[in-house]
Amino acid sequence: MKALRVPRVDLAIGAVVTVAMVLPAFVPHVQPWWVVGLSVLSSLPVIWRRTLLIPVGLVAGGAVTVLALAHQSLTHQLPWLMPYGPLLWTYTFAELAKPVWREAGSVVLIAGVVLSLVLPHESFDTSGYVITSYVAAYALGMGARARRAQREAVEERARRLEEERAVAVAEERTRIARDMHDIVTHSVGLMVVQAEAGPLVVRSEPARAEAAFEAIADTGREAIGQLRQMLGALRGTVEREPHPGLGATPGLVERARQAGLTVHLEERGPRRPVPAAVEVAAYRIIQECLTNTLRHAAARSVRLCLGWSDRALTIEVADDGGGAPDVREGHGIVGMRERAGACGGTLVIDPRGFTVTATLPIG
Numbered sequence: 197m198k199a200l201r202v203p204r205v206d207l208a209i210g211a212v213v214t215v216a217m218v219l220p221a222f223v224p225h226v227q228p229w230w231v232v233g234l235s236v237l238s239s240l241p242v243i244w245r246r247t248l249l250i251p252v253g254l255v256a257g258g259a260v261t262v263l264a265l266a267h268q269s270l271t272h273q274l275p276w277l278m279p280y281g282p283l284l285w286t287y288t289f290a291e292l293a294k295p296v297w298r299e300a301g302s303v304v305l306i307a308g309v310v311l312s313l314v315l316p317h318e319s320f321d322t323s324g325y326v327i328t329s330y331v332a333a334y335a336l337g338m339g340a341r342a343r344r345a346q347r348e349a350v351e352e353r354a355r356r357l358e359e360e361r362a363v364a365v366a367e368e369r370t371r372i373a374r375d376m377h378d379i380v381t382h383s384v385g386l387m388v389v390q391a392e393a394g395p396l397v398v399r400s401e402p403a404r405a406e407a408a409f410e411a412i413a414d415t416g417r418e419a420i421g422q423l424r425q426m427l428g429a430l431r432g433t434v435e436r437e438p439h440p441g442l443g444a445t446p447g448l449v450e451r452a453r454q455a456g457l458t459v460h461l462e463e464r465g466p467r468r469p470v471p472a473a474v475e476v477a478a479y480r481i482i483q484e485c486l487t488n489t490l491r492h493a494a495a496r497s498v499r500l501c502l503g504w505s506d507r508a509l510t511i512e513v514a515d516d517g518g519g520a521p522d523v524r525e526g527h528g529i530v531g532m533r534e535r536a537g538a539c540g541g542t543l544v545i546d547p548r549g550f551t552v553t554a555t556l557p558i559g
Contacts (some may be wrong), residue, residue, distance in 0.1 A: 201247075202243045202244060206243045206245075206246065207243055209242070209243070209284065210239070210240060210242055210243030213239045213242055213280045213281050213284055214235075214236060214239040214240045214281075216239070216278075216280045217235045217236070217238055217239035217280055217281060218232060218235045218236060218239070220235075221235050231263065231266075234259045234260075234262055234263040234266075235259075235263065237255055237256065237258075237259035238256050238257075238259035238260040238263060238279065238281045238282065239256065239280060239281035240281075241255050241256050241281070242256060242281045242284050242285050242288075245284070245285050245288045245289075246288065246292065249285075249288065249289060249292060249293060249297075250297065250301070252285060253282075253285050253289060253301065253305075256281045256282050256285055257282050257285070257304075257305070257308050258308075260279045260281065260282050260312065261308050261311060261312045264279075264312035264313075264316055265311075265312065265315055265316060278326075278329075279312075279326070279329075282330075283329055283330065283333045284333070286305065286330055286333040286334050286337065287333045287334070287336055287337040287340075288337065289301055289305075289334075289337065290333070290334045290335075290336075290337025290338045290340075290341065291337040291338070291340045291341045291344070292341070302334075305330070309326065309327065309330055312326075313326060313327075370534065372426070373527075373531075374480070374531040374534065374535065375426060375439075375480075376423075376426070377527050377528065377531055378480050378483055378484060378528075378531065379419055379422045379423060379426075380419070380423075381484075381487055381491075381528060383415050383416065383418065383419030384419070385487045385490050385491045386411070386412075386415045386451055386452075386454075386455050386487075386490065387412045387415050387416060388491070391412055407454065411451070411454045411455070415451065439472075439475070439476040439479070440476070440479045441470075441472070441475030441476060441478070441479050442470065442475055442478055442479060442502075444479055445461075445478075445479065445482055446461075448479075448482060448483055448486055449461055449486075449500065452486045452489075452490065452498075455490055457486070457489065457490055457495070457496070457497065457498060458496060458497035458498070459486070459497070459498055459499075459500060460497065460498070460499045460500065461500050462499070462500070462501050462502070463501070463502045463503075463504065464501065464502070464503045464504065465503060465504035465505060466504060467504055468504055468506070468509075468558055468559070469558070470509065470558050471539075471558065473538065473539050474509065474539050474541075474556045474557070474558055476535075477535040477536060477538065477539050477541070477554075477556060478509060478511055478554075478556060480531070480532070480535055481511055481513075481532050481535060481536065481543070481552070481554050482500065482511060482513065484528045484529075484531065484532050485498075485500075485513035485532075485552050486498065486500075486513070487528070488528060488529075489513075489515045489517070489550075495515035495516050495517035495550075496516060497515065497516050498513060498514065498515040498516070499512075499513070499514050499515075500512075500513050501513075506559055507557060507558065507559045508541075508555050508556060508557050508558060508559075509555075509556045509558050510553065510554070510555050510556075511552075511553070511554040511555075511556070512551065512552070512553045512554075513551070513552045514550070514551040514552075515550050517550055529545065532552070532554070536554050536555075536556060539556050539557065540556075540557050541554060541555050541556035541557055542554070542555050543555075
């Protein structure tokens with residue numbers, strides 16, 4: 197039933213075509229009933245041409261072919277026999293038919309037109325006019341198909357660009373969130389640890405307390421500078437500075453030591469060139485591991501090992517805390533996994549004693 201529903205515009209077009217085909221059967225002479233019936237069959241079905249393309253073509257084309265073959269035998273010949281219905285169907289066929297149907301249908305269409313012109317011995321002028329009309333209808337349909345295909349291609353390209361833009365925005369938002377988390381939690385974590393330790397030694401060890409307070413101030417200033425630079429880059433008022441890489445690792449280690457954590461840093465194998473994305477991921481993973489150790493592990497020492505090979509950089513951070521049987525992965529751990537995954541690497545967490553192992557490809 198859905199296929200029989202016809203838009204109003206197609207109803208209007210079908211009515212005009214039907215009148216144009218049937219009217220010559222009554223003016224100036226009334227033709228036999230079968231002529232009127234064939235005229236209706238060759239025109240009225242075109243209102244369903246968009247949903248029943250092939251059946252409508254067979255009915256309308258067959259009716260007009262029979263009408264053309266019987267034209268010469270009529271007592272009162274039709275004053276003008278123009279296949280308006282099949283011409284409209286030809287346009288729609290060229291516009292909508294699938295390639296496999298278009299090839300087969302074109303052969304049948306050509307055969308029907310030739311049969312309708314040759315057997316009744318139509319004049320050269322009439323044959324030329326009819327053939328030109330069919331060629332023009334087919335060409336117009338192909339032009340409409342090409343325009344629709346071009347429009348769909350433009351819309352598809354726009355849709356893909358919009359999707360890519362949305363993905364880029366989401367990735368940038370996630371990256372900013374990760375950077376903000378790393379900056380804030382690392383800096384605030386260090387300041388909290390140092391602020392808690394400072395009052396304990398302010399009377400007994402003034403020099404140590406003073407160093408702790410200086411470290412708090414230095415850490416705060418550094419965090420403010422990084423946040424100001426990031427916000428300026430977002431507003432477009434300053435250029436984005438390069439992200440810190442492995443070269444800044446000694447600074448991380450030194451700040452952790454100032455906070456009271458014993459850090460053992462070792463490297464295995466000679467250093468190799470590292471892609472910029474891996475540099476940033478490595479730095480942020482080390483930063484997050486040291487921050488977590490300071491804030492949550494109740495550890496006194498941590499071992500940081502960088503293992504170099506031809507294809508990968510392995511980062512292993514292990515502390516002497518008690519670990520946890522059930523680790524709840526917060527934003528920090530999720531961020532480390534995302535950074536490792538974005539580089540094509542992996543990140544494994546062993547909660548026993550708490551060990552983080554990240555493997556990042558470099559070659």
